[in-house]
Amino acid sequence: MTNPSASKRPLRILITEEALQSGGGHWPSYIGDIASGLRSMGDEVDVAIHRDATKGVRDRVGGSPWFSRNCWIDSASQGPLGGIRHNLTFGKELASWLKQHDPYDWICAFTMRLQHILAFALLARSNAIPKQTRFFLLFVQGFGRYAGHGRATEFPDTLSTKLARFCFWLMSPIVRSGRVVLAAETKGMQDELQRFTGLPVTLAPHPVNFESKIPTFSLQPSAFPLTITCPGFARHEKGADLFQEAIRILLSRPGADRYRFLLQWPEPFAMPDGSILGPYHELSADSRVEFLNRNLDASDYEALLGRTDLIILPYRRNSYHHRVSRVAIEAAGRGIPIIYTEGTWSGEVAELAGCGIPIRAESAEDVARSLEEAVNQILLLSPQALSGAILVRKYHSVEMLRKRLSR
Numbered sequence: 001m002t003n004p005s006a007s008k009r010p011l012r013i014l015i016t017e018e019a020l021q022s023g024g025g026h027w028p029s030y031i032g033d034i035a036s037g038l039r040s041m042g043d044e045v046d047v048a049i050h051r052d053a054t055k056g057v058r059d060r061v062g063g064s065p066w067f068s069r070n071c072w073i074d075s076a077s078q079g080p081l082g083g084i085r086h087n088l089t090f091g092k093e094l095a096s097w098l099k100q101h102d103p104y105d106w107i108c109a110f111t112m113r114l115q116h117i118l119a120f121a122l123l124a125r126s127n128a129i130p131k132q133t134r135f136f137l138l139f140v141q142g143f144g145r146y147a148g149h150g151r152a153t154e155f156p157d158t159l160s161t162k163l164a165r166f167c168f169w170l171m172s173p174i175v176r177s178g179r180v181v182l183a184a185e186t187k188g189m190q191d192e193l194q195r196f197t198g199l200p201v202t203l204a205p206h207p208v209n210f211e212s213k214i215p216t217f218s219l220q221p222s223a224f225p226l227t228i229t230c231p232g233f234a235r236h237e238k239g240a241d242l243f244q245e246a247i248r249i250l251l252s253r254p255g256a257d258r259y260r261f262l263l264q265w266p267e268p269f270a271m272p273d274g275s276i277l278g279p280y281h282e283l284s285a286d287s288r289v290e291f292l293n294r295n296l297d298a299s300d301y302e303a304l305l306g307r308t309d310l311i312i313l314p315y316r317r318n319s320y321h322h323r324v325s326r327v328a329i330e331a332a333g334r335g336i337p338i339i340y341t342e343g344t345w346s347g348e349v350a351e352l353a354g355c356g357i358p359i360r361a362e363s364a365e366d367v368a369r370s371l372e373e374a375v376n377q378i379l380l381l382s383p384q385a386l387s388g389a390i391l392v393r394k395y396h397s398v399e400m401l402r403k404r405l406s407r
Contacts, residue, residue, distance in 0.1 A: 010042045010043050010044060011038075011043045011044070011105040011106060011405065012043070012044045012102065012103070012104045012105050012106075013038060013043055013044070013045045013046070013104060013105060013106045013107075013108060013405070014045075014046045014047075014048065014097075014098075014101075014104045014106070014107045014108065015031060015034065015035060015045065015046070015047045015048070015061075015108045015109075015110065016048050016067075016094060016107065016108070016109050017031050017047065017048070017049055017061075017063075017109070017110065017111065018049070018050050018067035018069060018070050018071065018090070019050070019070055019071075019072050019111060020047070020049035020050055020053055020057050020061060020063055021049070021050035021052055021053050021054070021057065021070050021073075022053075022054060022057070023054050023056050023057045023060075026326055027111070028056075028057050028060040028061060029060075029298075030110070030206075030207075030326070031047060031061045031063075031110065032060040032061045032062075033207050033208065033209040033398065034110070034207050034398055034401065035047050035061050035062055035063075036062070036209070037207060037209065037397075037398025037399070037401075037402075038398060038401075038402060039062070041398070041399075041402060043402075045062070046064065046101065046104075047061045047062055047063040047064065048063070048064055048066040048067065048094070048097055049061065049063035049064065049065060049066065049067065050065065050066075050067050050068075050070055051065040051066055051067060051068055052065070053065050066093060066097055067090065067093055068089065068093060069086060069089055069090070071083075071086050071090075071113060071115040071116075074086070077115055079160070080159040080160050080163055082115075083114045083115045083160065083163065084118065084163070086115040086116075087115055087116065087117070087118035087119040088118075088119070090115065090116060090119045091118070091119030091120075091122055091123060094107075094119065094123060095123060095126075095128070098123075098128075098129065099128075103130040103132065103133055104133050105132065105133065105134065105405075106133070106134055106135070106136055106405055107133060107134075107135050107136070108135075108136040108137075108138075108405075109135075109136070109137050109138065110138045110140075111138070111140050112137045112138055112139045112140070112141075113141055114143075114160060114163065114164055114167075116137075117137075117164060117167035117168070117171070118163075118167045118170075120135060120137060120171070120180070121167050121168075121170040121171040121174075122170070123135075124171065124174050124179055124180050125170065125171075125173075125174060131179075133179075134178070134179055134180070134181065135179065135180045135181065136181050136183060136404075136405065137180060137181065137182055137183065138183040138184070138185065138204055139182065139183070139184055139189060139193055140185065140189075140323070140324065142184075142189050142192040142193060142196070142322060143155060143160075143161055143164050143192070143193075143196050144192045144195075144196065144322075146317065146318040146321055149317055149342075149343045150343065152191070152192075152195070153188075153192050153321075153322070155196060164196075165196075165197075168196070168197040168198075168199065171199075172197075172198075172199055175197075175199045175200065176199070176200075181202055181404075182197065182199060182200070182201045182202070183201065183202045183203070183204040183404070184201055184202075184203060184204065184322075185203075185204055185205070185206045185324045186322050186323070186324060186345045186348060187203065187348060188321060188322035188345065189322040190202075190203050192322060202404065204401060204404055205395050205396045205397060205400045205401055205404075206324050206326065206329060206396050207396060207397055207398045207400070207401050208326065208329050208330055208333060208393075208396050208397075209398070210330075210333050210334070210393050211302075212302065212334065214333075214334065214335050214386060214389045214390060214393075215334075215335055215386060216386075223309070223378075224257075224258045225257060225258050225259055225260045225288070226258060226259060226260065226309040226310060226375055226378060227260045227261075227262060227307055227308050227309050227310075228259060228260065228261050228262070228308075228309065228310045228311075228312055228339075228371065228375075229261075229262040229263075229304060229305075229308040229310070229311055229312070230243050230262070230263050230264070230311070230312050230313070230314070231264055231301070231304065231305075231311065231327045231331075232264060232327055233264055233265070233266060233267075234263060234264065234265040234266075234269060235269055236269060236270070236271055236272065236277075236316070237315065237316050237318075237319035237320070238313075238314070238315050238316075238319075239313075239314030239315055239316055239341065239362070239367070240263065240265065240269070240277075240314075241271065241277055241364075242314045242362065242363065242364045242367045243263065243312060243314050243364075243367055244263070244277075244279070244280060244283065245364035245367075246314075246364045246365075246367035246368035246371060247259075247261050247283060247289060248280065248282070248283065249364060249365065249368040250368050250371060250372065251283075251286065251288065251289075256288070257288070258375055259288060259371075259375065260288055260289075260290075261283075261288065261289045261290070262289075262290045262292070262304070262308070263279070263289070263290070263291050263292065264291075264292045264296070265278070265279055265291045265292065265293065266292070266293045266294055266295065267293075279291045292304075305330065305331065305334055305336065308331075308336055309336070309337075309378065309382075310336065310337055310338075310339060310371075310374055310375070310378070310381075311327065311328075311331035311336050311337070311338045311339070312338070312339040312340075312367070312371065313325055313327065313328055313338060313339065313340045313341065313344070313346050314339075314340075314341055314359055314362075314367050315340070315341050315344050315346065316341070316362055317341060317343045317344055317362065320341070320344040320345060320346070321343060321344055321345070322345060323344075323345055324345055325344075325345060325346050325349070328340065328345075328346040328349040328350075329349055329392060329396045332349050332350070332352070332353040332355075332356075332385065332388065332389060332392040333389055333392040333393045333396065334389060335382075335385045335386035335388075335389040336385060337355050337356060337357070337374060337378070337381040337382065337384070337385040338350055338353075338355075338356050338357075338385075339356070339357045339358075339359060339370050339371060339374050340356055340357075340358060340359065341358070341359045341362065342358040342359060342360050349392065352388065352391055352392055352395060353384075353385060353388030353389065353391065353392050354384055354387065354388040354391075355381055355384040355385040355387075355388050357370050357373055357374040357377070357381070358370065
């Protein structure tokens with residue numbers, strides 16, 4: 001069903017995203033970048049969002065309030081039965097939208113979950129949807145369970161798993177015909193979905209709009225101290241506890257004045273043992289460490305990256321083995337070297353950029369070792385990262401996504 005002329009003419013595209021409601025998370029920026037980028041290329045793009053979306057969200061994505069439920073926060077949409085109920089509601093509301101609008105070339109869902117698969121399977125098989133309409137379904141969450149570093153994910157024998165398999169079985173003829181395209185943003189997720197479904201899964205970019213130009217300079221020997229930043233709210237899954245302990249280790253060693261650390265830590269978070277972790281008192285009082293206790297708007301975030309020499313992403317593998325880190329793309333696309341946990345998706349970004357230092361073990365000692373290695377190699381890493389930034393920007397772009405839709 002590939003249309004060779006699709007890339008030569010404007011497309012009519014519908015983006016469905018019920019999570020666009022309060023403005024939290026990365027959804028407004030992510031969907032907003034995609035929608036505005038496609039529109040700038042001449043495509044006609046509708047965005048169906050939650051009916052209670054704020055004005056800021058509506059304006060950011062150019063969206064139309066429509067969906068009544070948000071499965072990310074609606075407790076009635078959780079679990080197998082809640083998922084079925086949500087699918088039926090979502091499918092009914094999406095079908096109603098389609099009846100009121102001219103046919104689309106593509107219906108896109110960029111955050112597919114179990115709560116959507118049955119709805120899309122039934123809609124895509126329906127004769128009520130014109131044959132020229134295709135579906136692009138991107139999965140940011142899979143159906144596997146982390147089995148350890150270097151091992152393939154396992155699929156638990158649960159009711160939710162059985163329901164998902166049934167939905168993909170319903171969808172299999174229309175996936176093989178090309179009417180439905182299953183997609184993933186990471187190679188790990190692509191492999192997991194292909195093993196789970198037995199169906200082809202395409203690899204897609206995670207588009208980021210880079211408004212600033214890539215710097216044309218690199219660090220000089222006089223650049224010390226270096227600013228090392230861990231963007232995003234401090235959480236256990238993001239390894240904030242490991243990073244904080246690594247800072248304490250490094251500041252106790254000779255050469256500690258080479259470092260400046262910046263963490264975004266607005267509130268304490270719960271550790272797996274139930275304890276609550278906040279910034280260490282001695283680090284809060286140290287002039288070489290800065291804790292940001294607020295959310296950052298776009299200009300503040302740009303300013304943060306503008307004064308950053310190294311980005312550290314000490315994410316835990318059980319949460320980020322197949323999960324995209326938008327921060328990794330934003331850093332690498334600006335020519336900032338990244339320090340990342342080996343076995344997480346951020347390694348794919350480092351590979352694309354041709355620059356990065358891995359953290360091999362999930363321990364404060366190894367985080368400190370990788371930090372020290374990156375600082376020692378900064379005069380080599382900086383020009384490598386600047387050179388690789390153009391490749392990151394080219395791949396993780398709306399233009400690259402548009403090429404996927406033109407196939």
